[in-house]
Amino acid sequence: MAGRGIAVWALALGLFALVWQVGATALPWAFEVPKGWTLPAARWITGFTKWLLNEASFGLFTFAELTRFIAAVIDVPYRVALSVLSTGVLSGRGSAAIVLLPPLPWLGVALVFALFGLWAGGRALGLLVLGCFVFILAFGQWQSAMVTLASILVAVPMGVAGGVTLGILAWRHPWFSRAIRPVLDLMQTIPVFAYLVPILFLFGFGPTAAVVATLIYAMPPMTRVAELALSRVPAELTDLGRMVGCTPRQMLWRVVVPSARDGLMVGVNQVIMLSLNMVIIASMIGAGGLGFDVLAALRKLDFGAGLEAGLAIVALAVVLDRLSQAAARRRGDPRPGGWLARHPYLAGGVATVLVAVLAGLMVPALQRWPVAWELSTGSFWSRVVEWINVNYFDTIEAVKNAILLNVLVPFKRFLLGLPWIGVAGLLGVAGWRLGGARLAALVAALATLIAVTGQWEKAMITVYLCGISVLFAMIIGVPLGILAAERARLWSVVRIVIDTLQTLPSFVYLMPAVMLFRVGDFTAMIAVIAYAVAPAIRYTVLGLAGVDPRLVEAGRAMGATGVQILWRIRLRLALPEILLGLNQTIMFALSMLVITALVGTRDLGQEVYIALTKADPGRGLVAGLAVAFIAIIADRLIQAAARAARARLGLAEAGA
Amino acid sequence: MTDKTSFRVRGGIAASVLTLIASGALAQDSADPIRLTLHDWTGQLITTQLMGEVLKQAGYSVEYVQADYLAQFAGLETGDLHVAMEMWETTGREAMDAATATGKVENFGPTGMKAKEEWWYPAYMAEKCPGLPNWEALKEPACAEAFSTAETAPKGRYLGGPVTWGGFDDERVEALDLPFEVIHAGTDAALFAELESAYQRQAPVMLWIYAPHWAPAKYDGAWVEFPEYTAECYNDPAWGGNPDAAYDCGKPFGEIWKVGWAGVKDKWPGAHAAITAFTIDNDEMGAMITEVDLNGKTVDEVTAAWMGANEARWKGWIGQ
Numbered sequence: 001m002a003g004r005g006i007a008v009w010a011l012a013l014g015l016f017a018l019v020w021q022v023g024a025t026a027l028p029w030a031f032e033v034p035k036g037w038t039l040p041a042a043r044w045i046t047g048f049t050k051w052l053l054n055e056a057s058f059g060l061f062t063f064a065e066l067t068r069f070i071a072a073v074i075d076v077p078y079r080v081a082l083s084v085l086s087t088g089v090l091s092g093r094g095s096a097a098i099v100l101l102p103p104l105p106w107l108g109v110a111l112v113f114a115l116f117g118l119w120a121g122g123r124a125l126g127l128l129v130l131g132c133f134v135f136i137l138a139f140g141q142w143q144s145a146m147v148t149l150a151s152i153l154v155a156v157p158m159g160v161a162g163g164v165t166l167g168i169l170a171w172r173h174p175w176f177s178r179a180i181r182p183v184l185d186l187m188q189t190i191p192v193f194a195y196l197v198p199i200l201f202l203f204g205f206g207p208t209a210a211v212v213a214t215l216i217y218a219m220p221p222m223t224r225v226a227e228l229a230l231s232r233v234p235a236e237l238t239d240l241g242r243m244v245g246c247t248p249r250q251m252l253w254r255v256v257v258p259s260a261r262d263g264l265m266v267g268v269n270q271v272i273m274l275s276l277n278m279v280i281i282a283s284m285i286g287a288g289g290l291g292f293d294v295l296a297a298l299r300k301l302d303f304g305a306g307l308e309a310g311l312a313i314v315a316l317a318v319v320l321d322r323l324s325q326a327a328a329r330r331r332g333d334p335r336p337g338g339w340l341a342r343h344p345y346l347a348g349g350v351a352t353v354l355v356a357v358l359a360g361l362m363v364p365a366l367q368r369w370p371v372a373w374e375l376s377t378g379s380f381w382s383r384v385v386e387w388i389n390v391n392y393f394d395t396i397e398a399v400k401n402a403i404l405l406n407v408l409v410p411f412k413r414f415l416l417g418l419p420w421i422g423v424a425g426l427l428g429v430a431g432w433r434l435g436g437a438r439l440a441a442l443v444a445a446l447a448t449l450i451a452v453t454g455q456w457e458k459a460m461i462t463v464y465l466c467g468i469s470v471l472f473a474m475i476i477g478v479p480l481g482i483l484a485a486e487r488a489r490l491w492s493v494v495r496i497v498i499d500t501l502q503t504l505p506s507f508v509y510l511m512p513a514v515m516l517f518r519v520g521d522f523t524a525m526i527a528v529i530a531y532a533v534a535p536a537i538r539y540t541v542l543g544l545a546g547v548d549p550r551l552v553e554a555g556r557a558m559g560a561t562g563v564q565i566l567w568r569i570r571l572r573l574a575l576p577e578i579l580l581g582l583n584q585t586i587m588f589a590l591s592m593l594v595i596t597a598l599v600g601t602r603d604l605g606q607e608v609y610i611a612l613t614k615a616d617p618g619r620g621l622v623a624g625l626a627v628a629f630i631a632i633i634a635d636r637l638i639q640a641a642a643r644a645a646r647a648r649l650g651l652a653e654a655g656a
Numbered sequence: 657m658t659d660k661t662s663f664r665v666r667g668g669i670a671a672s673v674l675t676l677i678a679s680g681a682l683a684q685d686s687a688d689p690i691r692l693t694l695h696d697w698t699g700q701l702i703t704t705q706l707m708g709e710v711l712k713q714a715g716y717s718v719e720y721v722q723a724d725y726l727a728q729f730a731g732l733e734t735g736d737l738h739v740a741m742e743m744w745e746t747t748g749r750e751a752m753d754a755a756t757a758t759g760k761v762e763n764f765g766p767t768g769m770k771a772k773e774e775w776w777y778p779a780y781m782a783e784k785c786p787g788l789p790n791w792e793a794l795k796e797p798a799c800a801e802a803f804s805t806a807e808t809a810p811k812g813r814y815l816g817g818p819v820t821w822g823g824f825d826d827e828r829v830e831a832l833d834l835p836f837e838v839i840h841a842g843t844d845a846a847l848f849a850e851l852e853s854a855y856q857r858q859a860p861v862m863l864w865i866y867a868p869h870w871a872p873a874k875y876d877g878a879w880v881e882f883p884e885y886t887a888e889c890y891n892d893p894a895w896g897g898n899p900d901a902a903y904d905c906g907k908p909f910g911e912i913w914k915v916g917w918a919g920v921k922d923k924w925p926g927a928h929a930a931i932t933a934f935t936i937d938n939d940e941m942g943a944m945i946t947e948v949d950l951n952g953k954t955v956d957e958v959t960a961a962w963m964g965a966n967e968a969r970w971k972g973w974i975g976q
Contacts, residue, residue: 515849
């Protein structure tokens with residue numbers, strides 16, 4: 001068995017080397033796809049999009065009318081949230097509108113959220129929530145933050161509900177799971193810019209289109225995590241449920257979902273984080289809010305203002321995430337007595353709103369935080385960057401050049417020099433050895449598709465940039481996760497750091513990075529690592545925390561050392577989550593491509609960006625699909641490798 | 657009419673929702689709000705707010721929507737958005753042409769501002785390369801080397817705009833045989849971050865700068881003087897110093913256009929006339945951008961000051 005494997009690999013690599021070395025002269029088509037072979041996929045897709053936008057019809061109404069209707073439905077809760085938080089209740093529209101009722105005063109919003117925190121998680125959480133809102137107020141971000149909060153409050157529940165529904169379906173029906181997986185990969189990996197233009201036509205230019213784009217991007221992790229979490233519910237529990245005579249519905253909502261709660265809440269966290277991550281792009285299509293402030297500040301190179309607006313986004317993320325986590329963990333303790341006694345917090349909330357509204361009407365400072373009370377870091381951060389720049393630029397440049405010239409550039413040259421046919425073939429062999437003929441056909445076909453649509457060179461640059469970044473992210477993330485899993489205090493610090501990294505718009509640190517590292521691949525790599533390290537840490541911790549303590553205890557009783565327990569028991573049992581973490585790290589890295597294009601890389605992200613500026617949806621989607629294909633190839637091969645490894649080790653565990 | 661002027665100074669875009677009730681708009685004009693797009697650079701915010709305030713004075717309801725410079729065309733075509741006040745010939749031409757070709761977007765004519773774009777260097781570099789601003793100085797190996805970095809040496813490093821801006825710098829370097837390597841910044845924020853970084857260290861830098869913008873006001877420097885642009889230079893290889901290549905000249909000056917939804921004309925004919933009539937020149941705009949970006953004034957203050965000083969002009973646009 002092993003001998004045959006080695007023989008197959010030796011043969012495949014031999015062939016590959018042959019094509020690679022001789023091919024440049026003998027087989028030029030193996031390196032560069034001839035013009036005549038390329039598929040005019042971009043033209044087809046553009047044609048299809050045009051048809052969808054202008055002609056597609058269900059008889060009674062057109063496709064575009066359907067999507068406009070959906071947009072109008074989404075718009076209702078959004079308008080309500082926006083009225084309460086930001087604009088007030090208006091009569092009329094635009095500058096001629098008259099305010100009938102002012103929005104909820106800052107005092108009311110902050111206190112109601114703090115009260116919710118008190119109810120869900122006690123005094124500490126209440127104070128944390130209050131602190132976050134005071135931060136937003138003190139730095140003068142309130143108006144923008146409320147606009148952002150309104151769209152997030154609409155997008156997150158929809159994303160969670162949709163994601164869980166799909167996750168349940170996938171868990172119940174294996175065929176659905178298989179069918180939806182590539183769709184989820186596409187949703188998460190095709191850069192938003194690739195389908196932004198069609199979405200704007202279909203859903204209208206404005207906040208609702210932003211909500212739709214946010215849902216497409218933020219929902220997939222919820223579905224994935226839900227499916228995994230549900231499948232990991234111990235069989236004893238479902239057996240018990242069956243014995244006591246649960247109906248299928250009771251089984252799902254009373255037994256399975258509650259016991260999968262920890263996993264599901266990771267999904268909720270991801271939806272919140274990814275929704276906030278879309279704030280920048282949402283602001284480009286009419287959602288306004290904090291994302292717009294970040295962009296405007298950085299165009300002026302006002303790092304302080306950009307950071308303040310960025311941190312306000314983080315503060316919102318922390319509030320929403322901690323509240324939802326605490327609310328899910330809260331034990332219900334029914335109280336006796338009348339309505340008031342049973343619902344003291346609800347009553348308190350209503351009273352707070354009423355008092356705050358009245359107070360706001362009487363004291364303007366309580367309605368709108370006075371400008372005189374605002375703080376600002378002013379030019380402090382710009383000066384910090386300047387100081388580093390003036391004093392340490394040469395050192396930084398030397399380190400950067402060393403890494404660039406010795407690691408990045410050689411790796412890039414190596415990948416770009418490979419023949420596409422050889423790479424597709426090798427991927428096929430890997431797929432065959434790991435997962436059989438179907439996997440082999442899939443990965444080879446996807447790789448060939450990338451080549452024949454004319455994306456090979458850009459795809460290789462993408463693989464090089466993301467590959468190196470994922471490697472670094474895992475090297476940093478997994479050990480950190482192992483350390484944090486056992487230390488609650490460290491974990492609470494790490495969590496804040498990774499939540500910040502995931503929600504602080506990368507623009508905020510990208511522009512200072514450009515000042516210190518110039519435009520180019522190195523800066524891009526830093527941005528990708530900073531973003532993609534979060535899932536590597538998060539899923540490692542999730543996996544290790546889920547290991548049954550009795551098994552660890554048993555290992556200790558049998559005299560295993562700490563290293564053995566970690567290596568042989570805990571990491572091995574946490575492998576499904578860690579692999580999901582690797583999968584997500586790759587997905588996150590690929591989703592940063594559009595951002596990296598902004599600092600001058602020449603990868604698929606740039607192609608998508610160019611297509612957006614030329615209003616060419618076909619070209620953008622072809623490049624976007626190439627990104628997705630890379631993700632799918634990586635994902636499928638990793639999963640097959642994991643299955644093969646588990647089978648070899650005799651671990652018959654079900655997992656991702 | 658007189659009491660309306662007291663409403664002129666508005667506090668912030670959010671608060672502008674609370675403004676006056678329509679009275680002066682023509683009878684056939686719709687009462688729906690006219691949506692103007694805001695992008696993320698100061699000059700555009702000022703131009704848009706000037707237009708918006710003028711329209712408000714004429715009694716229209718106005719709404720400002722934050723939108724991406726290029727993605728906005730989707731909204732302008734469907735009529736979700738109505739007016740975009742700055743579409744630069746130099747960077748937005750292709751998207752604009754594609755949109756106007758559909759017949760759903762209309763060009764409302766020039767704003768009167770001209771976009772200047774060219775290679776630019778800080779004043780302290782003039783010592784190291786004494787022949788500047790004449791472009792021929794760049795051909796000197798010593799001069800090119802002064803602009804080089806480890807990656808490009810011995811060639812000079814020229815930081816071009818994002819590839820999406822076009823600009824033909826790769827072709828220009830080729831045609832004029834300049835010992836320079838063109839590196840493309842991904843976005844204009846990155847462009848100015850590099851300039852800021854180099855300027856702080858008084859380090860060499862040669863890059864693409866455009867005006868109206870705050871950068872030429874903040875940093876002391878000059879534009880390289882290439883052979884002047886003509887249409888033949890770009891189309892006809894025989895033209896210019898290099899008989900075998902086009903692009904052997906500088907970049908063109910470009911109009912900055914006003915564009916919008918084609919339906920504006922029928923829905924708000926009075927506003928359409930005002931938008932078409934709107935003009936402002938580079939010097940006025942440059943001064944206002946400097947006030948905001950370097951002197952710390954708000955866009956509201958600057959637009960209010962302009963409105964106060966130019967009352968006769970904008971009243972003419974709205975026929976008062």
